[in-house]
Amino acid sequence: MSTMSGVVAVNTFREAVRDRVLYNLVFFALLMIGAAILVGQISIGIDRLVIVNLGLSAISIFGLVMAIFIGVGLVYKEMEKRTLYSLLAKPIRRWEFLVGKYAGLVLTLAINTAFMTIGLAAALFYVGRPFVRSDASILVAVYFILLALALVTAIALFFSCFSSPMLSTLFTLGIYVAGIFAGDIRNFGALTKNPMMKGVTSAIYYLVPNFHNFNSIAAAAHGEPIPFALIWQNTLYALLYIVLLLVASSAVFSQRNLK
């Protein structure tokens, strides 16, 4: 990442902080406190399962809402409010600006996720469960959630370069949902006899990122170890998609007339 992108990234993070985006942490904290108190009273032996499931799902949903709703406005808002005009008159290339905006939001998501993970750990500690080695799978699950969020942000940024926030939200959400059910879509294609439907389902399966691969919440909740190979595989898979999306975003945005 260039120095110019770094300057934009820090400002994007500052914008998120000043726009009180991190206030969602308060809701997460309340959710965790409530869950810890409730689980402590009603569950016998499954407190870890419930809290980890609830905590990781909340981290994923809170992050997803942030990634989509802020991501789709990353570029659009700058064009709409014309803050981009004075910025692009400075010695910064358009792709540097895009990468900076992207990195700024991913930094915000990472810090948000880190705080929520600490909240989850605190809830687990509250229910009186000592930390054990297998809890490392929780951290891996959090890492996978972050990779998925970074990928969703890249998709939102791509649409933000040429589409309105409402359409970008629909497109991004659509791709995310299709990505979660990518396996099912392929299975549906295998069952159907319609060749056109087969083609469409295969195209969706290969084009849309498979978000199901990033979901290891169940494994983490049950304390099952997550294979090291899956960590590498998911990291490279996400990076490849992110780079492709950033290159495509830059190509679109570099040609765009800013009216």
Add this chain to the structure above:
Amino acid sequence: MSSHSPAIDIQGLTKDYPVGFWRKRMRRSLDNLSLQVQEGEIFGFLGPNGAGKTTTLKLLMGLIFPTRGTASILGRPIDDVAMHREIGYLPEQPYFYDYLTARELLDYYARFSRYSTADRRTRVARVLERVGLTASADVQLRKYSKGMLQRAGIAQAIIHDPRVIFLDEPMSGLDPIGRREVRDIILDLKMQGRTVFFSTHILSDAEMLCDRVAVLHLGKLRGVGAPSTIVSMDEQGMEILFEPGEGRSLSASLAQRATPVGGRYRLDVREAELYSALDQLRDCNARILSVAPLRPTLEDYFMRLVERQPEQPTAPVEASTR
């Protein structure tokens, strides 16, 4: 760059925008603009709304792309991002990150010029002082008035000591004191040897400040030169001030053309018509108070230009590649 090459060189710059639902028709916003601005000049870019002034500035800043033509600033093509270290730009009706204070905004923009922290701090304080925002430097921009935002905009355009400064309607939204301060800043920049290219439709500002002006109307360049040269390009005339003769009324043609001014009349005539007009006034027993050559202002020139060429419906042009 040699000392004689222009600071801004525009050659045949043309911009078409797609219009209509299918975006197949094109509307020409700027038509074959060619002009040069020399280093150290204050250059005014004049024209009514929709003349193509902002389009030209956006093309020069690389915010939009030309359909045809080229331009260079300080001898370097406009798509050379490194050249942007040497230029400053104030957009029309600027809007900045309103969650930042003016000090933070200027520090943010200064970072793109890679100044050290100490250097940035000094520059920011100096520029805030220059635009009169020191007292409100630590107030968030969302609480700024339009005039204060305009000053913040000028500050960000000059924070890095650029050699060429582009200002799009810099006086817009400012009160008379603010306008005067901006005029002083522009003159200061000239004293420092900077080139200032500013668009405006406030003609008195252009007459007061500019070494040269260009007049743009409906996307076409209508004239370029010193303000005095520009106005002399148009037809000169004579102004006759008179009082009607006692008991005599003006002839119908004179009454139609003369403008009443507090019990007197003013009649503007072409130089060739002067003696015939005087004869007519003498026939009416009118008392001639003065005959003086008309000194047309830039505003007169401008108004006549606009009246002569009223806005025409969008003319379709050849589809462009962009």
